[in-house]
Amino acid sequence: MFNTQRGSESFKETDLSEAYLFEASLPEINCSGSDLSRIHLPYANLSQANLCQAQLMDAEMGDIKLYQAKLSQANLQGANLSRANLRFADLQEADLTGANLQGADLHGANLNCCNLSNTDLRRANFSKATLDGAKLVNTNLFRAQDIDLSTALIDRTTIYPDGYQQGEGEEG
Template identity: 50%
Template structure:
């Protein structure tokens, strides 16, 4: 389905249909929508066009954003436990202070994303592209980063990062006290 063929839904329709029990909104176009503090747990927006959507403080646990385009989306302070962002485009997204516990970010494109102070406990970032992403002060306890591209990313004061099997470069900024392997 191309962007031209995608059904467009406005915020009011989405919230009304969600309130009536609908959860499947796959392939929707919802660009630049304002969903500040929205409670949309378990929503399925797989493959949707969500560029510049405004989701701060939203409750989105167990949502499916796999293969969605969230270019420059605002997800700061959002509750994103167990969310599926696999193969999603999150280039330039703001996930500052977001809670991404157990999130699936396998193969996600997070180039230039802001993940400052994000909680990525047990998040799966396998094969994710984190080039130029800011993960300063993020919690990466038990996060999986195998195969992740870390070129130019910032891990200053990030907690419990295991760089085994990752692809950093000379611009990658490591947490204080980095030594080949896990940090404590």
């Protein structure tokens, strides 16, 4: 297991792609601007980490703790964040296209202007999360909880929490 003392490590703009850090404990780590693509971080603790502008494409981060993490402008395309703790995380302008966030806890998260297109958000908790200008095209929100879509950008392919899809049964 990889561990650091709180806030003692900085890997800013470092290439950690394809690293295997199962159950790593890295609270408050600074990996802003780093290449973490295809990294394996299941069950890791990155609470309050700085991952702004990090490249996390196709990262394996199921059951990760990202409580109050800074992920603004991060590239998380195709990442697995199933059952992730993203409570109060800052994901503003992050790209989560094609990511898996099934059962993720996004309570109080800032998802403003982020791209959630083609993302699986089934059973995710959105209590007190903000989605101003977030793009949810072809996004699956089935059984998502407490989501406010009033300021999000959605289309006919978006699956709502109740399973409804606007384009369902219509011929075009």
